[in-house]
Amino acid sequence: MMFAPHPQGLGLKPVCLLLAVIAFVAPAHTQNLNVTLLGTGNPRPSVQRFGPSMLVEAGKQKLLFDCGRGATQRLYQLQIPFAEVTALFLTHLHSDHIVGIPDLYLTGWIMGRILPLQVWGPAGTRQMMSHLEQGYEFDIHIRRDVDEKLPGQGAVVVAKDINQGVVYQHGDVKVTAFAVDHGLVKPTFAYRVDFARHSVVLSGDTRYSENLVRFSQGTDILIHEVLDPEAYSAADQVFSPERKVGSLFSHCARRCSEPGRSHAKNLFWTAGSGRRPDEPRNRREN
Numbered sequence: 036m037m038f039a040p041h042p043q044g045l046g047l048k049p050v051c052l053l054l055a056v057i058a059f060v061a062p063a064h065t066q067n068l069n070v071t072l073l074g075t076g077n078p079r080p081s082v083q084r085f086g087p088s089m090l091v092e093a094g095k096q097k098l099l100f101d102c103g104r105g106a107t108q109r110l111y112q113l114q115i116p117f118a119e120v121t122a123l124f125l126t127h128l129h130s131d132h133i134v135g136i137p138d139l140y141l142t143g144w145i146m147g148r149i150l151p152l153q154v155w156g157p158a159g160t161r162q163m164m165s166h167l168e169q170g171y172e173f174d175i176h177i178r179r180d181v182d183e184k185l186p187g188q189g190a191v192v193v194a195k196d197i198n199q200g201v202v203y204q205h206g207d208v209k210v211t212a213f214a215v216d217h218g219l220v221k222p223t224f225a226y227r228v229d230f231a232r233h234s235v236v237l238s239g240d241t242r243y244s245e246n247l248v249r250f251s252q253g254t255d256i257l258i259h260e261v262l263d264p265e266a267y268s269a270a271d272q273v274f275s276p277e278r279k280v281g282s283l284f285s286h287c288a289r290r291c292s293e294p295g296r297s298h299a300k301n302l303f304w305t306a307g308s309g310r311r312p313d314e315p316r317n318r319r320e321n
């Protein structure tokens with residue numbers, strides 16, 4: 036991940052390799068907006084980067100955005116109580132963004148969640164989550180009805196297929212979903228979280244998107260996915276046409292900083308499709 040210089044009051048704190056915390060420190064603790072990049076990887080099963088997932092802590096609310104491989108381990112590593120993680124927002128249904136859901140769903144229940152897991156995402160989310168409940172029916176039955184007698188509500192999923200617009204409003208926290216351009220993967224959403232006069236925009240997977248610029252107007256942080264086309268030969272099919280990561284950085288940064296455009300105060304990049312030098316090269320990058 037690369038990041039732009041940040042002004043006073045905005046910190047980027049590495050917790051471990053490619054796990055980072057961005058925090059606004061407000062006078063009252065309950066007014067803090069913390070953003071933690073739990074994973075910044077891609078389908079490659081990297082134990083350093085894990086899969087795409089971001090935790091947004093808005094006051095006492097803990098919202099998870101995407102649930103890629105390792106998200107549950109990262110939450111455990113940070114000692115985030117699973118009982119408090121009840122809201123999951125999906126940008127799209129590519130497997131690397133959702134493959135960690137069963138772990139969050141079931142381990143989170145076993146380790147303390149007593150409320151339903153609420154999931155918002157594009158068309159297909161409700162059906163997918165319903166199938167997930169059915170797929171783990173045996174384990175749920177044993178733990179709920181026979182053995183541990185875990186609270187049944189913790190094994191319930193409340194999933195909703197969403198459209199562009201405000202999808203969540205609870206207390207002072209507002210989450211707005213908006214469409215971005217992930218090529219043939221439609222719909223794909225980005226999210227904006229507003230809380231206590233702070234805001235963060237999470238791009239999901241997208242090439243340059245005017246809608247992303249529009250919804251990023253005045254935001255404090257824009258976290259934008261980028262890729263390394265040299266490690267991803269099919270990049271032009273689904274992502275930005277830029278040939279070099281550097282040119283993508285500069286292109287987005289320039290466009291986002293043009294008068295009348297996003298005016299995002301800080302840009303953070305998650306290099307979603309890059310390959311670390313010490314990682315093996317697959318025959319087929321995907």
Ligand SMILES: [Zn+2]
Nearest residue numbers: 127129217240
């Ligand atoms: Zn994708």
